[in-house]
Amino acid sequence: MSTNDSPIHDSVGRASSWVPSDREVERIAQRKVIARKRIAVATLSSVLVLGALIIAIVTSPGFRVVQETFFDVSYGRAVLHIVARGLVTNIMLTIIASIVIGIFAMTLALLRTSRSAALTPFRILATAYVDIFRGVPLLLVILLIGFGVPALRIHGLTSSVLVLGTVAVVMTYSAYVAEVLRSGILSVHPSQRAAARSLGLSQSQTLRFVVLPQAIKRVIPPLLNDLVALLKDTGLVSILGVIDAVRAAQIDASRTFNYTPYVVASLLFLCITIPLTRYTDRTLLRSIARQNAQGAA
Amino acid sequence: MNVLEVRNVRKCFGTDVVLEDLSLTVPEHTATVLIGASGSGKSTLLRCINLLDDIDDGSIVLDGQEITDPAIDVDVIRRRLGMVFQSFNLFPHMSVLDNITLSPIWVHGVSKDEAQSQAMELLKRFDLGDKAQQFPDRLSGGQQQRVAIIRSIAVRPRLLLLDEVTSALDPVLVNEVLSIVRDLKQDGMTMVLATHEMGFATQVADEVCFLESGRIVERGPASQVISNPQLPQTQEFLKRVHEAGRL
Numbered sequence: 031m032s033t034n035d036s037p038i039h040d041s042v043g044r045a046s047s048w049v050p051s052d053r054e055v056e057r058i059a060q061r062k063v064i065a066r067k068r069i070a071v072a073t074l075s076s077v078l079v080l081g082a083l084i085i086a087i088v089t090s091p092g093f094r095v096v097q098e099t100f101f102d103v104s105y106g107r108a109v110l111h112i113v114a115r116g117l118v119t120n121i122m123l124t125i126i127a128s129i130v131i132g133i134f135a136m137t138l139a140l141l142r143t144s145r146s147a148a149l150t151p152f153r154i155l156a157t158a159y160v161d162i163f164r165g166v167p168l169l170l171v172i173l174l175i176g177f178g179v180p181a182l183r184i185h186g187l188t189s190s191v192l193v194l195g196t197v198a199v200v201m202t203y204s205a206y207v208a209e210v211l212r213s214g215i216l217s218v219h220p221s222q223r224a225a226a227r228s229l230g231l232s233q234s235q236t237l238r239f240v241v242l243p244q245a246i247k248r249v250i251p252p253l254l255n256d257l258v259a260l261l262k263d264t265g266l267v268s269i270l271g272v273i274d275a276v277r278a279a280q281i282d283a284s285r286t287f288n289y290t291p292y293v294v295a296s297l298l299f300l301c302i303t304i305p306l307t308r309y310t311d312r313t314l315l316r317s318i319a320r321q322n323a324q325g326a327a
Numbered sequence: 328m329n330v331l332e333v334r335n336v337r338k339c340f341g342t343d344v345v346l347e348d349l350s351l352t353v354p355e356h357t358a359t360v361l362i363g364a365s366g367s368g369k370s371t372l373l374r375c376i377n378l379l380d381d382i383d384d385g386s387i388v389l390d391g392q393e394i395t396d397p398a399i400d401v402d403v404i405r406r407r408l409g410m411v412f413q414s415f416n417l418f419p420h421m422s423v424l425d426n427i428t429l430s431p432i433w434v435h436g437v438s439k440d441e442a443q444s445q446a447m448e449l450l451k452r453f454d455l456g457d458k459a460q461q462f463p464d465r466l467s468g469g470q471q472q473r474v475a476i477i478r479s480i481a482v483r484p485r486l487l488l489l490d491e492v493t494s495a496l497d498p499v500l501v502n503e504v505l506s507i508v509r510d511l512k513q514d515g516m517t518m519v520l521a522t523h524e525m526g527f528a529t530q531v532a533d534e535v536c537f538l539e540s541g542r543i544v545e546r547g548p549a550s551q552v553i554s555n556p557q558l559p560q561t562q563e564f565l566k567r568v569h570e571a572g573r574l
Contacts, residue, residue, distance in 0.1 A: 225416035228377050229430035230406040230482065239429060243420045 102290045109282050109291045116278030117298050120264045123196055123274070127264070128257060130200050135207035140237070142208070143215050156208075163205035169266055172198040176270040195267030203260055210252045214245035251314035258306050262299060275299070328355050329388075330486050330517045331376065336385035338371055338541070345371045346541040349385070353486070353519055358512050360528040360549070361521040363538035364564060369521035370413075372538075373488045376519065377410045390485060406434060409479035409487040413494050415471045417463040417478070423450070424459040427478045435482055442481075449477045453507055469500030476507050480516070487511065489520035525568055529553050537561045 050058075087093065141149060141156040163171070175198040180189040188194065218241045226236040268277035275298060279291035333351040337344070346368045353359050361369040374380045376387055378394060378401045387395045394404045417426050424446055431442040450456050453473055463471055472492055479487060489508065493501040505527045512518065512531045522528055528535060528549060535552040537545040537560075545552055545561045556562045 221412065221414060221416045222418065224379055225410075225412060225418070227402075228379065228405055228408070228410040229478070230402055230434040231430065232402050235433055239433065240418055244418075247420065 098288075100289050100293050102288055105286070105288055106290045106294050109279070110294055112282065113275050113278050113291055113294050113298060116273055116275035117295070119192075119272065119274040120261060120276075120299075121302070123192075123199070123264045123267070124257070124261045127196055127200050127203065128260060131203045131207050131260075134200065134204040135211055138204060138208035139211035139215060142212050146233075160205045160208055163202050164209065166202070168199070168202045168263055169269065171202050172266055172269060174198075175201070176267075191267070191270040192272050195270050195272050199260070199264060199267065203256065203263075207253065207256055210249050210256065211245070214249035215241060217248055218244045248317065251310055251317055254306065254310040254313060258303050258310065261303060261306075265299075329353065330355050330390060331519065332388040333372070333376065334386045334388065336372070336375060336387065337383045338368075338375055338380065339383050344541055346375070346382075349541065349543060351519075351536065351543070353517060354533075355517055356515040357517060357533035358531045359519045360532035360535045361519065361538055362523070362525070362528060362535060362553075362564070367538040368541040369538055370490050371541075373410070373490045373519065373521060376486075377408055377488055378404060379410075402434075406482065407485045409482065409484035411472070411476050411479050411487070411489045411492050413491040415463075415468070415475045415495070417471055417475055419463050422460050422462055423455070423466070423474050426463070426474060427481050430478070430482050446477070446481055449481060450474075453477060453510075467500060468496045469503045472496065472500075472504045473507055476504070476511075480511065485517065487516050487518040487520075489518060489522075491521050491523065493522070493524060523568065525553055525565070537564065539564075 138156045138160060141152050142160070144153065172195055176191055176194045179187065179194055222240055222244070223236055226240040227233075231239065265274060265276040268274050268280065271277070273281075275295045279295040282291040283289050329352050331351070331353040333349060336346050336349045338346040349368070349372065351359065351372075361372065363369055371380065375382050382395055385395075386393050389404065389407060393399075417423075418429070421429065424443060427446040427449070428439070428442040431437040431445070432439055437445075447456065447459060450459055455470060455473060455477070458466060458470060458474070463474070466474065472495075476489075476492070492508070493504050496504065501524065505524065508518075508520070508527075509531060520531075532549045534546060535549045536543045537552055537556070537558075539560055545556060545558045551557075552561065553565065556565055
């Protein structure tokens with residue numbers, strides 16, 4: 031601060047005549063020296079470790095071959111727009127799927143946490159559904175639905191691989207997301223329900239006004255995690271022949287026997303997933319800070 | 328006229344008998360104070376009256392209607408009861424004003440404007456007018472508990488249940504909460520309250536009940552039960568409270 035001539039103000043705005051003591055000035059200087067040392071050590075160790083790693087890779091016997099077949103820059107530039115067009119399919123699929131998943135998963139979570147007698151059969155079905163779809167690999171679900179449903183030859187039912195692939199992804203992810211939502215609902219303390227019920231709110235009003243707003247706020251970080259995983263897993267529908275980023279890369283790579291398109295596709299996925307995971311981390315840290323603050327109050 | 332009659336109530340948790348053959352009558356505009364050690368059944372009795380817990384025998388009657396009838400709509404009964412908890416239980420995701428107006432608007436069908444103006448009136452009366460838009464985590468414990476009390480009376484309950492409303496508070500904050508309760512008593516609110524504050528109990532109680540192991544073992548006006556207890560258990564309990572500096 032360069033306002034040395036104006037009086038210092040404390041947090042509530044009172045003027046204060048505080049001047050740091052000699053000991054404090056000394057301490058600040060000491061802390062600066064310590065901080066500088068830490069930076070020097072961190073820089074040195076990073077240079078050593080990363081440098082050794084790079085040298086080990088570059089001097090390895092197969093490096094030239096790998097560089098040509100995986101990191102061919104001019105070939106990568108040439109296929110970039112094809113793979114990027116494929117990625118649009120992944121993004122569209124992610125957007126549409128996440129909306130449907132949100133609705134379906136919330137229904138499952140509400141059914142599983144409800145105590146209503148009339149809903150008992152639905153509760154059992156929801157539990158069975160979640161158990162099954164959480165337990166079967168996504169790839170198998172995609173194969174079963176993608177090849178199984180058209181084989182039924184039901185008239186009027188779509189045989190579009192894009193739609194069937196999306197359905198498979200939605201079915202599996204709804205089970206995951208339902209569990210996340212359910213854990214959020216169960217994490218709201220029973221005393222909150224008691225307070226709401228004692229005010230005369232019905233079960234469903236308690237859920238709507240008191241439980242769900244708190245539950246959803248708490249599960250936003252894990253839900254963002256699932257969103258990242260969903261975007262990556264949409265690549266699996268390529269197995270049905272959907273031309274997404276993975277499939278587009280595969281077509282080119284199998285034509286030229288050069289795997290640079292795979293690297294291009296990976297980099298494109300990273301362009302979206304890294305910002306998203308950074309954002310997820312930030313929201314997670316914020317929500318932890320908020321919960322700790324509440325615990326301390 | 329009796330607002331509340333508790334008749335021979337029994338309550339068990341598993342094999343633990345928490346309330347046994349407990350009877351209580353609360354006439355209109357009176358305050359009944361429950362005292363007794365932790366675990367003597369005070370909170371359980373209040374939770375049973377509010378139908379948060381089911382009783383195992385006996386009956387509870389509100390304004391002449393048995394509310395422990397299994398066929399009764401508990402939501403409708405709870406509209407006539409207010410309850411304040413030891414741990415405040417404000418809704419952390421809502422402002423003070425929204426906490427107070429939630430039930431009037433959605434349960435009692437009061438218009439939003441009217442509910443808000445009534446809530447503001449109550450907040451101002453209890454010196455919380457400037458806190459209406461704040462969230463609970465920005466308030467002190469005493470302020471939170473005062474908001475919780477206002478929230479429970481905003482729906483004009485027939486009977487107010489207060490469960491050790493000052494037990495979670497700093498000693499310096501206790502009085503601002505107790506003064507609200509005194510004001511409500513003066514307004515003629517009928518109430519049943521569990522407390523460890525004997526001085527306060529003496530001021531507001533029309534009847535004091537000393538509970539031990541789920542039974543009311545001594546009852547009467549405060550001048551008798553608190554100032555001049557007859558039973559050795561009551562004397563022992565009050566002595567211990569006194570030693571803890573609460574008398």
